[in-house]
Amino acid sequence: MLIAFGTRPEAVKFAPLIQKLRQTSGFKCFVCLTGQHREMLAQVIRFFKIDVDTDLKLMRANQSLEYVSGRVIIKFGKIIRTVKPDLLFVQGDTATALMVAISSFYSRVPIAHLEAGLRTWDKYRPFPEEINRKLITHLADYHFSPSPIATRNLIHEGVSKLRIYEVGNTVVDAVQLARPLVKKKYTVFKSVNFKNRILFITAHRRESFGQGLREIFNGLKEIVQRHKDIDLVYPVHLNPKVSTLARKILGRVKRVHLMRPLTYEETCWIMNRCYLILTDSGGIQEEAPSFKKPVLVLRDVTERPEGIKAGVAQLVGTNQHKIVSAANQLLNSETAYKRMIAKTNPYGDGKASERIITSLRKILR
Known part of the structure; x- marks a missing residue:
């Protein structure tokens, strides 16, 4: 079994499966990093x-999608020829996942796709992930x-x-x-007043660059200025466009804490202690219900509608008025807030890795 990944979200979602595979007799698991991300991974x-x-x-400063894609295909082919796997596993919708899948297809190695089937039906939202995952679907076995x-x-x-395993x-x-x-505790949060209600923010999507982010940041500024009992925690993406x-908009606003990017464990810590989450991250949409925190999704469309349908997340887009209105409702109404607290996580029950192992026994027998 060859598992390949190159970004933090892929690593998070592969971690429990790798652990299960290495604890289960009959499976040999070979892990390859591409290095699409470095320190966060x-x-x-x-x-x-x-x-x-x-x-x-593979990572280098200011790398382009074209650079990552080309280098992965060239170098990963050598790994396939060395390892000679029975099955290759990719996850999600990254450049790494797509290029590893293409390389495996060229080598006629069967491909398994973890987290298959997510769709917005809009090729540019999210970009480039929507097309990446659709192409992987047509390569995967x-x-x-x-x-x-x-x-x-x-x-x-x-x-x-017959080729789909719902896990x-x-x-x-x-x-x-x-x-x-x-x-x-983590020292990165030492300046935050936890006597206040904490809003945890992530905003970094390419499709929001420019006016979208400007509306989001102005909305956050308005929320903080309206509510004197909140602190806003925002780990800022390193991309200068973010x-x-x-x-410029939030740097001098009182009770707004602009931080370095958080580690995964720091992210878990703050999600557990915050009051409300506003995010454009797919992974955080999925994780938040496990911490029983309502989510306002800072995107116009989402490939993860399960949270919306379950009532634990609300799609507010990048419009300043909609963001402020939705946040005000949850900050002012205990009833509205409690309605959005998840009883169970609509994205899973913590047993996906076990189901995958069971399915793999059938596939590889």
């Missing part, structure tokens, strides 16, 4: 104690779907039901694995 590797067999070390909605999407695109999302497994490993605008 390394944090997760250390936190979950993932043993890495090889690292392609086995599709591990996280939900009935994702399963229906795959069937709609012509994937045989839930391993991100919920990862949260359960992480809980006992998270420390009691960080420059964030510091």
Whole structure:
């Protein structure tokens, strides 16, 4: 079994599966990093104690999607020829996942796709992930779907039901694995007043660059100024298109804490202690219900509608008025807030990795 990934979200979602595979007799698991991310990925590797067999070390400063894509295809082919896997596993919708899948297809190695079937049906939202995952679907031999909605999407695109395994999302497994490993406190939050209600923010999507982010940041500024009992925690993405605008609009606003990017464990810590989450991150949409925190999704469309349908998340887009209005409702109405607290996580029950192992026994027998 060859598992390849290159970003933090992939590592988080593969961590519980890698652990299960290495604890289960009959499976040999070879882990390859592409290095699409570096330090953010390394944090997760250390936190979950993932043993890495090889690292392609592709990352360089200011790398383009074209650079990452080309280098992965060239270098990963050598890994396939060396390892000679029975099955290759990719996760999600990154450049790494797509290019590894293409390389495996060229080598005629069967491909398993973890978190298959997510769709917005808009090729540019999110960009480039929507097209990445659709292309992987047409390359993959086995599709591990996280939900009935994702399963229906795959069937709609012509994937045989016999090739789909509906297992839930391993991100919920990862949260359960992480809980006992998270420390009691982290110094990065020392300036935050936890006597106030905490709003946790992430905003970095390419499709929001420019006016979208400007509306988000002005909305956050308005929320903080209206509510004197909140602190806003925003780990700012390093991309200058995000960080420059964030510091210009929010840098001098009282009770707004613009921080370095958080580690995965710090992110878990603050999600557990915050009052409300506003995010454009797919992973945080999935993780938040495990911490029983309402989510306002700072995107116009989402490929993860399960939270919306369950009532634990609300799509507010990048419009300043909509963001402020939705946040005010949850901050002013205890009834509205309680309605959005998840009783169970609609994305999974923490047993996805076990189901995948069971399915793999059938596939590889």
